[in-house]
Amino acid sequence: MSTIAVYSLKGGVGKTTLAVNLAWCAATLSSRRTLLWDLDAQGASTFMLAPPTAASVRETAHSVFLKDAEAIDLVRRTAVPRLDIIGADTSLRRLDVLFHELDRKKRLQKLLAGLRKRYDRILLDCPPGLTETSDQVMRAADLIIVPVIPSPLSERAFADVMKHLAGKSNVLPVHSMVDRRRKLHAAALAAHPDWPVIPMTSVIETMATRREAVGAFAARSASSKAFAQLWQAIERRLAA
Numbered sequence: 001m002s003t004i005a006v007y008s009l010k011g012g013v014g015k016t017t018l019a020v021n022l023a024w025c026a027a028t029l030s031s032r033r034t035l036l037w038d039l040d041a042q043g044a045s046t047f048m049l050a051p052p053t054a055a056s057v058r059e060t061a062h063s064v065f066l067k068d069a070e071a072i073d074l075v076r077r078t079a080v081p082r083l084d085i086i087g088a089d090t091s092l093r094r095l096d097v098l099f100h101e102l103d104r105k106k107r108l109q110k111l112l113a114g115l116r117k118r119y120d121r122i123l124l125d126c127p128p129g130l131t132e133t134s135d136q137v138m139r140a141a142d143l144i145i146v147p148v149i150p151s152p153l154s155e156r157a158f159a160d161v162m163k164h165l166a167g168k169s170n171v172l173p174v175h176s177m178v179d180r181r182r183k184l185h186a187a188a189l190a191a192h193p194d195w196p197v198i199p200m201t202s203v204i205e206t207m208a209t210r211r212e213a214v215g216a217f218a219a220r221s222a223s224s225k226a227f228a229q230l231w232q233a234i235e236r237r238l239a240a
Helices: 015-028 044-049 090-102 107-113 132-140 152-165 183-191 222-239
Strands: 002-006 034-038 075-077 083-086 121-125 143-148 171-178 197-199
Touching: 002 015, 002 132, 002 222, 015 034, 015 044, 015 083, 015 121, 015 143, 015 171, 015 222, 034 044, 044 083, 090 132, 107 132, 143 152, 143 222, 152 171, 171 183, 171 222, 197 222
Parallel strands: 002 121, 002 143, 034 083, 034 121, 143 171, 171 197
Antiparallel strands: 075 083
C-alpha cells in the first residue's frame, strides 16, 4: 500500500480537484483498490463522490481518531468500481485540537497501517495550513502532491511548505489551474518545466455539478489526459 497526500498551505488551489481525479485514475486506469480519505471539514471530496448518509450517523468523521470507531467502519463505497471513501464532516473542525490533546504524533500513520491489506493506494485530501493535522499527514504519506497556482502567493506558500519539510524528497509540485495565455502563468511554467501541469478548463469546473471525476464524463478531454499523465508520473515515483 502507498499513501498519497494532496496538500497545500493555501486553500483554493485545486487540491480537491486533484484528489478526486487522482483517486479515480488509481481505481480506473490502474485498477488499484483505492481509498480516498477526506480530512478537510469542508467535505468537498465527500460531496463529489460519497453516497448520501443517513442523518443518524452524521458528524462521526472525528470518531476514528478518538478510537471510538475503526477506520474501516467509516468506509463507504462510491459509484466508481474499486474506489471507496472515508467522508468528512464538520466534526473535523477540531481535528488539530484533537491531535494536540492526544499527543500521538503517528496516530494517522497507525490508522493507515490498519488499512494496508485492504487497499493498494490511499489518497488523503488534506485541509490547508501548517497544522497538527498537516504534520500527521507529512509523517504518514509516501508521496505529497502539492498543487501550485502559477502566482507569486501560491509559489511563496510552496516555498514555505518545502522549508517546513526540511528538504524531504517525497514531494511532487503540480502547476494547477493553468491558463497558458497568461504571461504570468507562462513564465512560471518556463521556470519549472519539469512540473506536471493541470489546465484551467470549463470541463473541470463541471465536476461539482456532475459530482464525478473528469475521466468519467470527458475521457477524451485535455483535462482528463492531464490527470492521467500526472497519475502515471505518480506511479513511477512510487515504483522507484
